[in-house]
Amino acid sequence: xxxxxxxxxxxxLTTYQRLMMSKQSNLTRTAYSHDLAAFSDFIGADITQLxxxxxxxxxxxxxxxxxxxxxxxxxxxxxxTSRPYATATIARKIxxxxxxxxxxxxxxxxxxxxxxxxxxxxxxxxxxSEHHAGISPDEQELLLAEAARQKGLxxxxxxxxxxxxxxxxxxxxxxxxxxxxDLVVREGTANIVVRHGKGNKIRSIxxxxxxxxxxxxxxxxxxQDLSADNPIFCQVRKxxxxxxxTYQVVNPxxxxxxxxxxxxxxxxxxxxxxxxKVTPHSFRVALVTDSLDGGAPIQHVQKVTGHTSTRMITxxxxxxxxSMPVSQYRKxxxxxxDQK
Numbered sequence: 001x002x003x004x005x006x007x008x009x010x011x012x013l014t015t016y017q018r019l020m021m022s023k024q025s026n027l028t029r030t031a032y033s034h035d036l037a038a039f040s041d042f043i044g045a046d047i048t049q050l051x052x053x054x055x056x057x058x059x060x061x062x063x064x065x066x067x068x069x070x071x072x073x074x075x076x077x078x079x080x081t082s083r084p085y086a087t088a089t090i091a092r093k094i095x096x097x098x099x100x101x102x103x104x105x106x107x108x109x110x111x112x113x114x115x116x117x118x119x120x121x122x123x124x125x126x127x128x129s130e131h132h133a134g135i136s137p138d139e140q141e142l143l144l145a146e147a148a149r150q151k152g153l154x155x156x157x158x159x160x161x162x163x164x165x166x167x168x169x170x171x172x173x174x175x176x177x178x179x180x181x182d183l184v185v186r187e188g189t190a191n192i193v194v195r196h197g198k199g200n201k202i203r204s205i206x207x208x209x210x211x212x213x214x215x216x217x218x219x220x221x222x223x224q225d226l227s228a229d230n231p232i233f234c235q236v237r238k239x240x241x242x243x244x245x246t247y248q249v250v251n252p253x254x255x256x257x258x259x260x261x262x263x264x265x266x267x268x269x270x271x272x273x274x275x276x277k278v279t280p281h282s283f284r285v286a287l288v289t290d291s292l293d294g295g296a297p298i299q300h301v302q303k304v305t306g307h308t309s310t311r312m313i314t315x316x317x318x319x320x321x322x323s324m325p326v327s328q329y330r331k332x333x334x335x336x337x338d339q340k
Contacts, residue, residue: 016048019103025200027173035096042069047100058109061101063117070094070122080259087125094124134286135278140166142272153236153247156218158264161233163211165280169287169305170194170205172258172280181228183215197306205304222249231255288313 104110190212
């Protein structure tokens with residue numbers, strides 16, 4: 001992709017670059033870049049390189065192509081989850097296309113009538129909020145114990161990841177973006193500084209001393225602490241076989257990828273024999289549920305998780321609070337069927 005910082009004036013920006021410049025967060029720009037790359041693969045042309053001096057190239061993206069892309073997304077299986085795209089994923093990918101075409105309309109490159117038809121007449125699946133259950137205290141102990149049983153650097157890293165997740169509830173992208181310099185001490189308390197949160201917001205999350213100790217032990221043993229710009233968590237690779245096997249850091253300067261976190265969680269869930277659906281997001285839900293159950297003020301939880309409103313937190317909490325049958329409140333149980 002083109003380095004946007006090399007462009008100084010609006011006159012030199014392409015339509016794609018204008019769209020990217022309008023997004024304040026690096027995470028948002030990356031998501032739009034990936035989503036538009038997927039659309040480019042579908043149409044067989046790089047939409048980010050369409051010439052702004054050729055309106056006919058833009059007008060070839062007629063409503064029929066967008067409609068076909070929507071149907072394509074409905075039947076596409078995610079390479080990461082091996083499941084069909086969630087409705088929110090489909091909506092996000094189509095939004096990226098719509099916003100690029102909107103920018104093209106502003107530049108006089110794309111017919112406004114086509115964009116209006118796409119927005120008003122093409123049906124996108126209604127976004128449904130898939131319920132993410134948290135991780136029960138028993139499951140948390142199973143995951144931590146299994147991580148502690150792993151050899152060398154793998155065990156140290158994975159145990160630290162689980163501790164950080166369960167104590168901070170940070171998002172996957174926030175965790176993978178952490179650098180060594182983001183582990184700091186303020187007024188005698190260890191903090192993790194999330195510098196690239198959702199909406200490009202910065203927040204500082206206090207953690208307990210033991211979690212800080214676990215992170216520092218991993219950093220020291222792995223050598224990641226040799227540079228403040230190194231990622232806290234990186235990939236490790238198994239070397240050797242059997243009892244002589246050890247783990248080594250693959251590239252100390254390369255951040256662990258979010259896909260690797262998905263795979264890591266699935267691996268541990270299978271190893272622990274956990275039957276409930278556990279994803280990286282489940283750790284975030286567990287933090288909210290456990291904290292509120294323990295009496296934490298909702299504003300404190302909001303500051304830690306970075307939710308934009310307390311309502312989002314109560315929605316998560318209420319879904320778990322009211323997940324049991326209402327029959328538990330009956331004063332008298334219904335008689336059981338006794339067939340003789």
